[in-house]
Structures are given as structure tokens and as C-alpha cells.
Amino acid sequence: MNPPDPLDPLLAALRNAPAPDADRIALGLETRVLARLREERALAATWLRRWSLVLGVGTAACAALLVNNLLDLSAAGLDAACTGHWLLLGWF
Amino acid sequence: MPDHRTMSETDEIRELIASAIDGDERAFAELIRRHKARIVRLVARFGRTPADLDELAQDVFIKAHRALHRYRHDAPFEHWLCRIATRCCQDYLRRLYRRRWFTSLDALRDAGFEPAPADSTDPRVETLRLALRRLPPDQQTVLTLFELEGHSVRDIAHFTGLSESNVKVRAHRARLALRAEFDLIARSETRARPPHESA
Secondary structure, three states: OOOOOHHHHHHHHHHHHOOOHHHHOOOHHHHHHHHHHHHHHHHHHHHHHHHHHHHHHHHHHHHHHHHHHHOOOOOOHHHHHHHHHHHHHHHO | OOOOOOOOOHHHHHHHHHHOOOOHHHHHHHHHHHHHHHHEEEHHOOOOOOHHHHHHHHHHHHHHHHHHHHHOOOOOOOHHHHHHHHHHHHHHHHHHHHEEEEEEEEHHHOOOOOOOOOOOOOHHHHHHHHHHHHHOOHHHHHHHHHHHHHOOOHHHHHHOOHHHHHHHHHHHHHHHHHHHHHHHHHHHHHHHHHHHHHO
């Protein structure tokens, strides 16, 4: 039979030791988690809006240049396309 | 939120999870309220400072919220949460291990960590706690779950994603490493102590 390990009683003491700060951390944890979730959702929504803006303006600019090249528009036509971009940008 | 009066515990959890997936914050808050004691107790075995402990506990539930739709009800919800908590703690230990700052008890105290008053009656328990914290993250996780949390090898295998035989091997090696670290720290403390104290 193996002799008892002297670490066993120490491990038992550590096992039964109260967790420092556990009660304080548990108090109101759900409120803090929900607040963090809302914060993360708000941050994600902000990023989505920013990327939508970038993609939207980029797509509009490409489309305007394509139309300009296809129809061989005059400078006035190009100005109108640019105004269109800015209107779209404003809408975003 | 579901009516809890006529449902069994499992059905209630199932309903709460379904509601939380649909975006019901009160249902998710109720899930946290029911399981936070267990999860906080588990992460408290690993968290070095109160701030780390709070962040770890929050991380577990944030990750659980993101993964709720993947929960298949094939294991108790608490087990599923413990698995997430174990992974969070392992990641945390690996970050700490890369920095190694926790090897100094003074650095721990500087960072706000204070041992529980109940432990300070026996300095050897504090030495053991320090020795445990100097083990590699994987050994520390397995040994904490097995020796301090009292989980079965099967549960630990489920939490960590290791095979049962691998858990047994790691627990055995961790125990040997703990013994070696404990002796090393105890010897260095004896040498550091003035002769009149050690007498």
C-alpha cells in the first residue's frame, strides 16, 4: 500500500477554502453581462453602418464611372453623377 | 419569459434558452442567475485578481450567449457552461503563462491579489496555491478540476476536449510536478527565513 501523500491534507484545505471575492463578483453579474452584450451590439451596429456607408459609396462611385464610360457622358454628365454620389452619401 | 410554476427544471431551462435565443434579455438574465454561483466558483479557482475573476465570469456568459443556438441539449446546461468556463480559464492561464509574472507572490499582491484569510492560518496551503499556479496551464487546469473541484475524469475529458486516458496521464504528471514545485518553493522559503525564525 502506498503511504499517504503529505500534499493530500493541504489540497483538501485548498479545496475547502472560500473563494476570494466570489460572492462579490456573483452579485449583479447578470446586469454587467447584459450591459456588455448591449454595448457589443451597439458597437457591431456602428461598424455595420460604417461599412455599409463605405460599400455604398464605393459601389455608387464605380457604377457612375461605368455609366460615364459606357455613355461617354460630357463633363456636365460627370458632374451630375458626382452630385448623385454626394446625395447618396448624404442619404447614408 | 416562460411560466416556471408548472415546468420541470430541464423544461424551464429549455424554454429559457429558446427565449434567450429569440432575444429575451430577461430569460438570459435568469439563466445567468441560476448558474452564476457554480461558474463563479469554478473561475475563482483560476482568476488571479478580483478584476480578472469578474472579467472571466462575464466572458463565460458572453461566450455562452453567442453560442446558445449551438447548444444541443445532449448534456446538462451547467456542464455545457462549465465546458465554456474551462476553455475561458485555459485561455486565461495560457496568457498568464506566456507572461510568467505570476511566479512572484509580491507581483500578485501588487496586482491586487490577496489570499483568502482562512488560508493564511497555514502557510503551507499558500505555498501549495503558489506551486499550483506555477504549473503549465494544461496541468493546472486538469489538476484544479480533479483535485479541487472534485470532477470525474469523464467530466474533465468533456470540459477540456481531451480523451479520458489523456486526462489521467496529465493529472498524474501534474501531481508529480506540483510536488516538485511545492518542495522547491518550501526549500527556498526555508533558506530565505532568518535562522531564529526557522528554529
